[in-house]
Amino acid sequence: MKKKTVGFVTRSEEISVDIFSLWIETELAKDAKPGQFVGIFTNDRSALLPRPISICEVNKDKSALRLVYRIAGKGTREFSHLQAGRRVSLLGVLGNGFPCEEAEDKCAVLMGGGIGVPPILELAKVLSGNGGVNKPIAKEVICVIGYRDAQTFLLEELQQYAKVLVATEDGSIGTKGNVIDALNENKLNPDIIYACGPMPMLRGIKNWAEPRQIPAFISLEERMACGVGACLGCVCTTSKKDSHSHVNNARICTDGPVFDSREVII
Amino acid sequence: MANTKINIAGVEFKNPVVTASGTFGSGMEYSEFVDLNRLGGVVTKGVANIPWPGNPTPRVAEVYGGMLNAIGLQNPGIDVFIERDLEFLKRFDTNVIVNVCGKSVSDYLEVVERLNDTDIDMMEINISCPNVKEGAIAFGQKADSVFDITNQIRSIAKKPVIMKLSPNVTDITEMARAAEAAGADAISLINTITGMKIDINKRSFVLANKTGGMSGPAIKPIAVRMVYQCAQAVKIPIIGMGGIANGEDAIEFLMAGATAVAAGAMNFVNPYLTQELVDGIEAFLDKNKIEDIKDIIGCVK
Numbered sequence: 001m002k003k004k005t006v007g008f009v010t011r012s013e014e015i016s017v018d019i020f021s022l023w024i025e026t027e028l029a030k031d032a033k034p035g036q037f038v039g040i041f042t043n044d045r046s047a048l049l050p051r052p053i054s055i056c057e058v059n060k061d062k063s064a065l066r067l068v069y070r071i072a073g074k075g076t077r078e079f080s081h082l083q084a085g086r087r088v089s090l091l092g093v094l095g096n097g098f099p100c101e102e103a104e105d106k107c108a109v110l111m112g113g114g115i116g117v118p119p120i121l122e123l124a125k126v127l128s129g130n131g132g133v134n135k136p137i138a139k140e141v142i143c144v145i146g147y148r149d150a151q152t153f154l155l156e157e158l159q160q161y162a163k164v165l166v167a168t169e170d171g172s173i174g175t176k177g178n179v180i181d182a183l184n185e186n187k188l189n190p191d192i193i194y195a196c197g198p199m200p201m202l203r204g205i206k207n208w209a210e211p212r213q214i215p216a217f218i219s220l221e222e223r224m225a226c227g228v229g230a231c232l233g234c235v236c237t238t239s240k241k242d243s244h245s246h247v248n249n250a251r252i253c254t255d256g257p258v259f260d261s262r263e264v265i266i
Numbered sequence: 267m268a269n270t271k272i273n274i275a276g277v278e279f280k281n282p283v284v285t286a287s288g289t290f291g292s293g294m295e296y297s298e299f300v301d302l303n304r305l306g307g308v309v310t311k312g313v314a315n316i317p318w319p320g321n322p323t324p325r326v327a328e329v330y331g332g333m334l335n336a337i338g339l340q341n342p343g344i345d346v347f348i349e350r351d352l353e354f355l356k357r358f359d360t361n362v363i364v365n366v367c368g369k370s371v372s373d374y375l376e377v378v379e380r381l382n383d384t385d386i387d388m389m390e391i392n393i394s395c396p397n398v399k400e401g402a403i404a405f406g407q408k409a410d411s412v413f414d415i416t417n418q419i420r421s422i423a424k425k426p427v428i429m430k431l432s433p434n435v436t437d438i439t440e441m442a443r444a445a446e447a448a449g450a451d452a453i454s455l456i457n458t459i460t461g462m463k464i465d466i467n468k469r470s471f472v473l474a475n476k477t478g479g480m481s482g483p484a485i486k487p488i489a490v491r492m493v494y495q496c497a498q499a500v501k502i503p504i505i506g507m508g509g510i511a512n513g514e515d516a517i518e519f520l521m522a523g524a525t526a527v528a529a530g531a532m533n534f535v536n537p538y539l540t541q542e543l544v545d546g547i548e549a550f551l552d553k554n555k556i557e558d559i560k561d562i563i564g565c566v567k
Contacts, residue, residue, distance in 0.1 A: 048532075247318065247320070
């Protein structure tokens, strides 16, 4: 059940240049899955729409969500000033999330690029059975993570749950190049891929995975308004008729944000 | 408790709160947040004779105090709409008002004919969407074309007809008068105001469509003014909308002369808005000891 609700900030910190981590105590945590997102509202009455931000971690015991975001405009700049104890209005939980069950007993490669890295953390946690604490879902979890340069974030946390390979554009850490270069250099043979990142990266993964018959679940992004599937603002082109309008335009906020790469034309 | 019932063209509404077309789908998505039974009516997103894919993305952009949209009337077409959306809405005790769009007069007439055989309560004719290349607003910016399309629809429609007017005109009262003269049962206003946003870093338009319709609280004063002007110009009922964010805003539209009010873009900000408008209007009437909502409709002259 989606709702708009008030959450309480328990921790907020800058974890890399312009990248912030925000823990919020909220009832939305109990239903949250990796790959889903929430809308956060600003207190600025001139900036009205909810900001869609992916869920980086879920702590069901503390009923808390962690959001990691980059300052991209006035809304996220306002969030960066949030301190513990402050209230925030949230809309959630939104979107379908990554299909974790598809990774059962498989070698899953999780690919994240830039500000697409955060949802990969919760996914790695779930697929690895919280780093082996519980029974893992996947046989093996490998993360392939891309950054621009040595200013990484969430890297050590990912290493708690999976083997992590890094690509940087400037070659300062790991493979010089992008996540596909790292995939090739390390001769990985995934049974299934999950990915979140910029569109060129997702396009590259789609083009890499499909000829090899490897299922790839990619998380898409688009400017959103309602976040709940009513306004039809955030659509992506689909290869088959979409379920809502039957015009090959699926709603990223509700039919996605995660799609089987074969379903979408990007 | 005050009486909040109103009547438009012989259709009784339990209260004056409806939804603005395009902001509420066919009610399905927001039924997770609000009890549709509590609303005076649900006005659906525009439906055409065949499915429309809509515009390329980005389709939406935030602007100061509101937003721009250029969805381009993506819709599944009348067949799916009747089978799925109307079947869903039938389950609720609320008036169903179907918004009709088209590229040509014959498109509109085809949809109207299909709707004639359903048990919907009213139809709203979209002659004011600014985001499609053909049809819609092209019919709504000249008084003689407003008259002509209203007349043609009215001559075949078996349900009350609401003409939805555009604010993107020199004098909206001319369009209101033309609609009334051609037999419209009611008018609704305002649709969005054409706007533009430029990304100065990319030196390009934010919306793929370049322009989009602006909605949200920033346009409310314009909408209130236009509702007032139309209320002075015509006798048919008006459904007022534009940036309504709370009960007080709704009261303002009623006092300006609207018989009903619609919640639009602010549904995206507050998914409980429609229900809160019903509560807010009731609270205002009770607090001010007003027995009948009709006593405030158009009370400001």
